[in-house]
Amino acid sequence: MLLEIGIALLKIIVVFALALLTVAYLTYIERKVIGHMQVRMGPMRVGPHGLLQPIADGLKLFMKEDIVPYEAYRFTFYFAPILTLVTALILFAVIPFDKHFAITRLNIGVMYILSIASVGVLGILLAGWASGSKYPILGGLRSAAQMLSYEIFLGFSIIGALMISGSLDLVKIVESQHVWNIVYQPVAFVIYIIAALGEINRVPFDLPEAETELVAGFHTEYSGMKFAYFFLAEYANMIIVCSMATILFLGGWRGPVLPGFVWFLIKLFALIYFFIWVRATFPRYRYDQFMKIGWKIMLPIVLANIVVTGVVMMMVQGG
Amino acid sequence: MGLISKIFGKDLLIGLNRTGRYGVSKPITMQYPKEKWTPYPAFRGTIRHLTKETEEGETRVRCNACGLCARACPAECIHIVGEGKGKDRVPKTFVIDFSRCLYCGLCVEACPQDALEMTSFYESAVYTREEMVFDLDKMLEDYSKWERTFKK
Numbered sequence: 086m087l088l089e090i091g092i093a094l095l096k097i098i099v100v101f102a103l104a105l106l107t108v109a110y111l112t113y114i115e116r117k118v119i120g121h122m123q124v125r126m127g128p129m130r131v132g133p134h135g136l137l138q139p140i141a142d143g144l145k146l147f148m149k150e151d152i153v154p155y156e157a158y159r160f161t162f163y164f165a166p167i168l169t170l171v172t173a174l175i176l177f178a179v180i181p182f183d184k185h186f187a188i189t190r191l192n193i194g195v196m197y198i199l200s201i202a203s204v205g206v207l208g209i210l211l212a213g214w215a216s217g218s219k220y221p222i223l224g225g226l227r228s229a230a231q232m233l234s235y236e237i238f239l240g241f242s243i244i245g246a247l248m249i250s251g252s253l254d255l256v257k258i259v260e261s262q263h264v265w266n267i268v269y270q271p272v273a274f275v276i277y278i279i280a281a282l283g284e285i286n287r288v289p290f291d292l293p294e295a296e297t298e299l300v301a302g303f304h305t306e307y308s309g310m311k312f313a314y315f316f317l318a319e320y321a322n323m324i325i326v327c328s329m330a331t332i333l334f335l336g337g338w339r340g341p342v343l344p345g346f347v348w349f350l351i352k353l354f355a356l357i358y359f360f361i362w363v364r365a366t367f368p369r370y371r372y373d374q375f376m377k378i379g380w381k382i383m384l385p386i387v388l389a390n391i392v393v394t395g396v397v398m399m400m401v402q403g404g
Numbered sequence: 405m406g407l408i409s410k411i412f413g414k415d416l417l418i419g420l421n422r423t424g425r426y427g428v429s430k431p432i433t434m435q436y437p438k439e440k441w442t443p444y445p446a447f448r449g450t451i452r453h454l455t456k457e458t459e460e461g462e463t464r465v466r467c468n469a470c471g472l473c474a475r476a477c478p479a480e481c482i483h484i485v486g487e488g489k490g491k492d493r494v495p496k497t498f499v500i501d502f503s504r505c506l507y508c509g510l511c512v513e514a515c516p517q518d519a520l521e522m523t524s525f526y527e528s529a530v531y532t533r534e535e536m537v538f539d540l541d542k543m544l545e546d547y548s549k550w551e552r553t554f555k556k
Contacts, residue, residue, distance in 0.1 A: 122427040129435060366423040367416070 096188045097178075104177050108320040109139040115361050122365040149309035156217030157306065165215055166307065166314035169208030172201055173321035180328045181256050183338050183345040194255035195247065198329060199240055202284070205322065206232040209286075209293065209303050212315070216306040224302025227372065228286065228293030234379045235283035235290075241387040242280055245273040245394045246333045259337030267334040272390050274334045276383055278359075281326040283379070285319060287360060289367040290375060297369075327356040437552050443524040448507045450525045451500060453543040454518065465540065466519035469495040473511035473520060479504045482511060495540060502528065503536035527552045 113128065113135070120127025128135030153162055179194040181187035191197050206229060213225015247253065249269055250261040267274045283290040294302030304315045331337055331352040338345030370378075409415075434441060443449065456466045469486025481504035487496040512520045525547035530536060 118427065121429075121431060122423045124426055124429060124432050126431045126433045126435070362420060362423060362427070365427075366419045 093188070096186070100177050100182075100188055101174065104174065104321065104324065105317070107324060108317050109143065111320045111323065111357065112142065112316070113139045114357075115364070118358065118361045119365045122362070143313070146309055146313040151310070152306075152308050154217055154306050158215040158217065161211050161215035162306075163311070165208050165212035166311045166318075167208075168211065169205055169318040170314040170321070172205040172208065173318040173325065176201055176321070176325045179255060180325070181259065181332070181337065182349050184256070184260075186346060187256070190254070190256055192252075192254045195243065195253045195258075195329075195333075198325065199236070202322070202325070203232070203236055205318065206236075208318070209315075212307070213293075213303040216303075218306055220300045220305045221303050224293045224299045224305070227299075228303055231283055231286070231290065231292055231375070234376065235280050238276060238379065238383045238387045239280035239284055241384070241391060242273045242277040243329075243333050244391050245270045248391075248394055248398060255332050255337075259332055259339060262336045262339060265334065265336040265339075270334065270390070270394070272386065273394075274330070276387055276390075277330060277334065279383065281330065282360070282363065283375075285322040285326055287319075287323065288364040289370050291369060292372055292375060323357060323360060324353070327353050327360065330356055440551075443526065447524050447526070448509050448522045450502065450523055450528050450538075450547055451505070451507075451512065451543070452521045452523045452525075452547060453498070453540060454521055455544065465494060465544070466517045467495050467498060467515075468493045468517055468519075469498070470516065472514045472516065476510040476514035478508060478510065479506050481505045498540040498543070499537060500543065501537045503533055523547050525550070 116138070117127040117135075128138040131137045131141045153159060176198055178188045179191050179197055181190070209228045209232075210225045213221040213223070213228065216222070246258070246266045249266055250258040252258055252261065282288075286293050292302075293299075294304065299305070304312055307315060328349075331349060335352045335356075337352075338349040340348035340351075343351075454466050455463045457463060468491075469484050471484050471486070474480075474482040474484050481501040483497065483499045483501075485496045486493055488494055507522075509522055512522055527550065528536075
């Protein structure tokens with residue numbers, strides 16, 4: 086009993102330490118990659134090739150003054166970033182990095198991730214509302230509308246993969262993929278990536294924090310560590326959606342020669358690189374167009390995809 | 405753009421291709437205090453005073469305080485007071501106010517003795533206005549020793 090608890094605690098510590106370190110260094114990777122895509126160098130001064138930059142940023146944010154606006158709802162203002170970060174981090178609990186390495190194995194892992202991820206929206210909405218200022222509340226409202234509508238076809242887009250795998254257990258989903266699901270579900274994969282970009286508020290769908298329109302959106306009034314929480318949550322969410330894509334469509338830890346978790350990390354970071362690449366390339370969508378492609382284009386395609394998948398499966402398996 | 409290329413996101417792929425190719429190219433950033441730009445030969449930097457060897461073997465300033473440079477200067481930033489007659493005439497004071505100088509090089513052109521020279525020194529930022537005013541001694545120094553260096 087004690088041994089089991091010890092092992093579980095050790096797993097939690099390892100996963101969370103690595104997750105937080107990766108999240109911190111994602112900011113560095115993002116700045117470097119975008120810098121090079123703009124023929125700049127990115128951070129270069131703090132440590133060799135700027136490698137200590139995330140630590141310097143963290144220290145700076147940690148030592149900043151804790152400012153709460155006069156009109157803010159104090160408790161909610163403090164509570165919102167914590168909620169966002171916690172919901173982002175507890176998602177790591179079910180991600181299987183290798184066949185036997187996950188903090189816990191839930192038989193409804195996909196369900197768990199989708200439901201907890203939608204609680205994360207609440208944090209952003211609360212942050213926008215509690216700031217007591219115009220820009221954050223607009224950002225928060227946009228974020229709520231965006232995340233609700235994009236979560237719908239995010240959920241639908243993975244149904245095709247779930248139908249083929251026949252399970253909601255993340256480990257079983259990977260084990261069922263002798264051929265990667267992306268081969269059977271290319272449309273669903275593309276739509277999953279688009280929905281994921283919308284879900285985690287990244288360019289080209291970063292409407293809740295559109296700098297040109299809303300200053301910084303829902304975190305306009307936040308500074309110091311509370312701002313850092315939002316930042317960490319955003320990057321943690323990025324890792325989560327990329328791991329989900331890896332597990333559902335790219336065969337998780339499956340791959341020749343190298344050990345499983347290496348394959349998992351290779352696929353994960355390839356996807357993260359793609360997300361950063363997209364950020365360096367595309368401008369932001371207009372809000373009404375963004376809603377239009379969500380409801381009028383993506384949703385019908387995803388529904389058609391589910392129908393086609395079902396029909397083909399019936400024909401192949403002979404009912 | 406046809407419907408097919410629209411469905412496959414041809415325009416998006418063109419954009420990704422462009423940024424992707426720039427992503428692997430070499431950055432053009434010059435990390436200033438570490439790396440330095442070498443000015444072109446005709447670069448007009450801070451003006452310097454030259455010396456000459458006389459027949460007796462002593463070094464003295466080339467300037468004979470004729471005042472043509474001060475007349476040529478459109479910004480009126482050169483002030484000269486000469487002393488002595490004929491060949492022995494030397495400047496008593498020779499001051500260029502570099503906070504007014506526009507680095508046009510007309511004084512260098514005007515000088516019949518070739519006593520002035522435009523160097524390639526461009527890191528001339530200082531903390532006070534007084535430091536911008538260069539007298540004769542300062543203009544005889546080697547400017548390269550004031551170049552900024554990157555300290556770790």
